Amino acid sequence: MNEIEALVVGSGFGGAIAALRLAEAGVRTVVMERGRRWPVTGAHDTFATYDKPDGRAAWLSPVTVAPAQEDVPIDVYTGVLERVRGDGIDVLVGAGVGGGSLVYNTVLYQPRRDMFARVFPSWLDYDELDEVWYPKVREGVGVATMPADVLAHEHYRGQRVLLEEASAAGIPARLFELGLDWDVIRAELAGAVPPSLIAGQVWYGSNSGAKRSLDRTYLARAEATGKVEVLPLHVVTDVHENDHGFVVAYDEIDDNGRVLAHRDVHTRHLFLTAGSVATTRLLVRARETGALPKLDDAVGTRWGANGDLVIIRSGLPPTGPGEGGPAGAVIEDLDNPVAPVALACMPIPQAGMPEGSMGLIGMGLGPAKGSFHYDAGTDAVGLRWPSTDPGVTVIADGARSTFDRIGAGKIEAVDAGLTGHPCGGVPLGLATDRYGRVNGYPGLYVVDGALVPGGSAACTNPALTIGALAERAMAAIVPGIVEEQTA
Template identity: 40%
Template sequence: MSTRPDHATSAGSISLSRRRLLGWAAFGAASLTGATTITAAAGPRPSAPGPAGSGAFVPAVVVGTGYGAAVTALRLGEAGVATLMLETGQLWNRPGPDGKVFCGMLDPDRRSTWFKNRTEAPVASFLWLDVVNRPVQPYAGVLDRVNFGQMGVYVGRGVGGGSLVNGGIAATPRRSYFEEVLPQVDAGEMYGRHFPRALAMLGANEVAADWFERTEWYRFARVAREAATKAGMRTRFVPNIYDFAYMRREAAGEVPKSALAAEVLYGSNHGKRSLDKTYLAAALGTGKVTIETLHRVTKIRREKDGTYVLTAEPIDAEGRRLAPKEIGCRYLFLGAGSLGSTELLVRARDTGTLPDLGAEVGAGWGPNGNVMAGRANRLLHPTGARQSAIAATCIDDWDDPAAPVFADVAPLPAGFETGISMYLAVTRNPERGTFVHDRATDRVGLRWEREQNAPAVAAAKSFFDRMNKANGTDYRYDLFGPRPKAFGDDFCYHPLGGCVLGRATDAYGRVAGYRHLYVNDGALIPGSIGVNPFVTITALAERNVERVLAEDIAR
């Protein structure tokens, strides 16, 4: 697979490359001026008043800038539809006092965390010592952990959403499981057209096998592979949106280090093809898309003429509130992720601003069966003081009929030898949560009990017990809290569901009960997809917006 698909010679690819250049220029201009409104020279601005007298108006609004939102905005812009994107976080391309945009994992500062006094890393302790998390100043940082009592959900805050902070693993789900999870979607069309298109647009690539086998930076992955092989499990390379060619140059000392400088959890300063480098840059380059940053959408209502009106609450990066805005639109696309899109619709239904929304809105949420675990290797199998922060391999045991597991072989780049093999396991957990609105506080919470993660933990335990038995090893019990604990099972990286395709929406993300209202993100997937989900979210968004543009949008 080409790592630079936009370098193809077709007229369409040349046009795409030009649009990306225009988009990068727009991002650069915003960085120089500190502007919160990002647009190419011809980009649209909301006009006032709207047709319903509601204030500013733009034909289409996309809430969010994550994977589904970015796809939606690009295709709307290409179709000539003036589109406004509203993003809660800030644009991340302006260097801080240290000359870097993002801070590192080992020395986090206020850039790391969304308006909290302390970082909340998934690995919470080492040898039961509280040495991982650090106090920070409240700021519009890049990573948020939204805590719902018994489940914490990690989300990215900024232009590019989760693409800024994820591990970049661009996995495609097992076709049989995709067909089981989303039976109303034509799998032949997805695997023949939309998955390849998504992977190309995202710039997915694989590590070169010869370099992987000899470099010190992936010793940890080779040790994990050896342990899996002894247990009869299959390890394979998995695509990533981090540029592995750049990583090789990092190792050679030719370019600034990013993956090899323990950068990923709080953003990557180099090498990563986050959405601001791909879909969003191309969307801005159409000249039809504008992004407003630090704008949190809190309310949606519909006027009698069918116009949707959104209330947005702007802030600055220090958290100071600015004057609220009302923005009207004809077409409203929710791409704020499983949490964000679902919260907006649940609140709108339960406060009566969109009263025709059904009971399926808010239902069908799941953490994609996420469970983290660490294994203590024997002294003869060191994992290496130097570790790339980007995963390149997975252990694929999804064919186990009793306890299917897809496990990312995760790094633990502590800067010294730990002897730990780390994994993020994706399991098959049928349990689902529901989002509910509290009228007294106007907050939307998640009904999810710790016991609901029991199937995921059982599957992970079966998987890692086999590996430990085959290798004479044991769990690391010190990584996930102050007491002995083998599994990190109270948080997730892969929130899915809440507005499930074919239940809360039709088969293409049109919200039931409302014309020209759409969901086009991870909220559509019912709680599980069997692998890291962002490629599926991207491909499904491509499918959905293609149909909507053909049938719904007046041009």
């Protein structure tokens, strides 16, 4: 059996950060990623588009799965977006080298201190995150708010409407930071390259290359060290312990998901960064089947949907629905008397929305009441979510309160049954120590969204917080690995 010094499973925020920090310390590292690489080229045709979706739009699915475009027949392919169907909630996740950063809205949003304190344990020092780890992730990706010339452009009417209506109602709103190359956006606006993000093409990937996705930032730097090998189309299926560490089973697949080979590999240092749902499922199954029997009972608990809402409004001034991606502006109604909410504009192409309508994503302090359960009959792990719990439904009430105060427009739909922001399942400080070292198993670490312990990222999109927790964890974990190797 092959021996790997450090194995990282998944290449999203947690995986890319783990790989870079291991590599910089000289630790030879392999990253196994279930999805493909998605190199952006001058041909501007790397990813599927909403106009003409194909297999690249979904992970091994015969139909499309994006909320604005469901159930269009496509070829079964290792595409970028998966919809995990749970009991009470569906979860969207990215697949491919770069993970969620391929499909995300590029929002890297830091929670306000008081919101953070309501969600995260008191021992997790906000000052330290604020001064060290949040800035490190912002620097690692490269972020900026939407420049004034872009915001003023015809394509961004929706974002301006959002800012103006909040200001008129006396509700705080602002531009937040995005991991984008604004010069590429300017080139799209000038017609120098085909429109992609400015036409709301966000969730299938960005053909213009405007997204500073992790394959082009953190992972590129990790690979440049020569210490990291990224293996795409490698699906980890099982983990169990042996006398010297962990045996990891994986499938090598082709672009259509057919299994080419099934192999095992051995490692002493295993970093699970397959995302909140996939990491938790691997560990719950390992505990319940006896492969990792000492895993804590807290594994599979405290999952949350980030207080997410998808909202459609109509009856507004001209908004250019479907234009002006990604979201650049946010209403921060955190002192909302019903429930704090952040509401960001979410351009939805192909939804057939009339002029004056607007898609939004809402985020609140959702509860950590989701849980994962193993079914021996199917050998699968399911996700249960209490969709009618008052802690869930109050967030929609909070959003309605914000729009009542804004006054204008009509709410067409508020949907809390879908999240792209899964949080938790292997809660930090409960299933692991305070840095993601998994209880009961020295050498096993979780450093991805599964760690978020309180059900949400405190009224923000979670990637920046997941990245900050990963940076913080790696700074604590890596010296011990280096010491062990030099001993």
